[in-house]
Amino acid sequence: MSTANLEIKTAIQILRPVHQVFEAIADPDEIAKYFIAESTGRLEEGKEVKWKFPEFDEKFPIRVVKIEEDKLISFYWKIQEKEFLVEITLDAIREDATVVTITEKEMENNPAGIEWLKGNTEGWANFLACLQAYLEYGINLRMGAFDFKKV
Numbered sequence: 001m002s003t004a005n006l007e008i009k010t011a012i013q014i015l016r017p018v019h020q021v022f023e024a025i026a027d028p029d030e031i032a033k034y035f036i037a038e039s040t041g042r043l044e045e046g047k048e049v050k051w052k053f054p055e056f057d058e059k060f061p062i063r064v065v066k067i068e069e070d071k072l073i074s075f076y077w078k079i080q081e082k083e084f085l086v087e088i089t090l091d092a093i094r095e096d097a098t099v100v101t102i103t104e105k106e107m108e109n110n111p112a113g114i115e116w117l118k119g120n121t122e123g124w125a126n127f128l129a130c131l132q133a134y135l136e137y138g139i140n141l142r143m144g145a146f147d148f149k150k151v
Helices: 018-026 111-137
Strands: 006-014 048-052 059-068 072-079 082-094 097-107
Touching (some): 097 111
């Protein structure tokens, strides 16, 4: 088994202009329409906000590191007392199409790291699917999808 650290990388194309995709991620009112239940504020460089997911009681701190409008959103988020760097890059490949790539770093290549890799890869793939469904079709795929986790 390799001893290299593990990192998540996933991407999707969304048939919307890059600025609309950027706003759907950075604006707390927009992201609450497809992914989280609430946010304490807009994603802005140097700011900390908290995200609340509908299926969890706790709020997750988001410490924004860097924002390049329509290009990059970079933040640390804390999960179980460990911070992870998340980089969301936006590439306008046409006027009406944006490739969104998410990278999350990193965990050791061990059983705990593999569990993190599985869970968070699933989470970011879900985020991308939800973002695409919201922007292209106006629907919220998460609504009720994880209610079984509350039981």
